[in-house]
Amino acid sequence: MAARTGATETPVVIEIRALTHTFATVPVVHGVDLTLRAGEVLALVGPNGSGKSTLLRCAAGVLTSDQGTVTLAERPIGGWRPMERARMLAYLPQHVAPAFSVTVREMVAWGRHPYRAGLTAHDPQGGQIVEGALRQMEVAHLADHLFPTLSGGEARRCLIASALAQEPRCLLLDEPTGDLDPPHGRALFLHLRRLAGERLAVLVVTHDLNLAGLFADRIVLLTAGRVVAEGSPGEVLQADLLTEAYGAGLVVGNHPMAPRPTVLAAP
């Protein structure tokens, strides 16, 4: 494994070993190994249908895998009580559409569910934590707006704020930049970088190879349910590996402003 300097000292938050998941006899994830450490942004990339979202759902404990293990903070993920697990791990699916009009503050406050549900639950700090999460994701000024009236970027930041209200140790995001324009996508990854700086472990599924290349510590490239490459952006975003994963049509170059690779569509 290509561990970066110093990375071995940070605690492992999620450890996946030989994970296989099958949907109706079609294997979607095949013997995948993956390690997520505190303080890193790990990007999971790969073509459509390569099993990224399924792997993320298994890692989040939402989906139970057929074979292999998922370990959260050194305990099998199935061994956690759901409420306890939700205080360790926050997960955001690609599309979150509340069925009813809800204000941003209420939406973020729902992130306190793992602390508030149950007859004896008591959450005296909850209000403060919600306000903190709103400020952290720069949506405090929108707190009284209705969620469906937000722009794509605002909505995504609000959702991440609701995940932060869970006070998790790791954050699992499925295509958070899918519906964002480039500046908003960049801003979101900057937020993720900052959160990783605060010792959060961030696992992000993305189609944006350039944002992953710029802002991720490590990239895992998934193809047909298998890991075909893993390492630093420079190690993974290479022409031969990308061709193996995506087929022809991509060109790898150097970023004009940073020592990082960029990936462009071929003419």
Next chain:
Amino acid sequence: MVWLLLFSLVAVAVAPLLGPTPLDPMVALQSAWAQLTGQPAGDPIAGQILALRLPRVCLGWVTGAGLGVAGAAFQGLFRNPLATPYTSGVAAAASLGAAGALLCPGLLAAGGASSLGVGAAALAAALAEGGLLAAIAIRTGGLRTEGLLLAGVTFNFLATALILLLRALTAAPLQLLYLDRWLMGGLDVVGWEWLPLTPLAAVGIMALLYHTPALDQLALGHDLAASRGVRVERATVGILLAASLVTAALVATTGPIGFVGLLVPNGVRRLLGAGHPRLLIGSLLAGGGFLVLCDGAVRLLAAGSAGGELPVGVLTALLGGPLFLVLLLRSLRGPR
């Protein structure tokens, strides 16, 4: 919320005064006090009128409150503001039970049409349907609410078809009349014989209130809810059973009273927001008050007409419809 509480209290206080024979508030209060303390009533007529109206007001409040809560819960569970307590088919099953009791002479001695027998048959059928739906939810993992919704709609059609079949096979005009009256829904009870059913509704309402945090999460989608610690399958079945229990216990007495379970939660959501703890308590207060007032209005209207009382469901729709449209238009005009 305070306003809804006040509304509910005022409705319950005012409703007993409404009817063909007007009651003076002071006389009514004295008479009620006399009844409570067991003293001889000052005004015997007022006492008798109160004895007739009070059970009806109480049943109206319980029914409106229960239908409001059950409607809010079904809307949350199905992630659909158009769901009602009847969407799951519970009321149709209750109607089928009542029709069976009324139209099959073997099941019930003639003349017992309005009594406990019909209610018991309606309750049994409704509980059986709720249980069946819950069993389907368990078998399918509780994850496909669209499937549950479709199953409920199917039960609705099945029950309606069976009722029509029973009607076609029956040649007893009086019993058909009873059935029609029952199917229209109404609160025209005499006495307190419906009271034993209220604990069932109360248990269901408590269970739904317990599940309100889970309803909030379920509104965001099952994956997110599961990741936040909700046991989606268990919560789905629990909410389904509890809401069915509430509906079954109430509909068994009153027949299907329309509109309350649809309108009240939608109106309250516009007033108090979409969070389910507030929404369910708000729907309880608003639903109770609203139905009690509608029933009072029914009695008032009956005073001026020769044709007897309107079914209260007609009035809930006539009064609630425009009120709801106003709320809807106001909320569509801009963000709250």
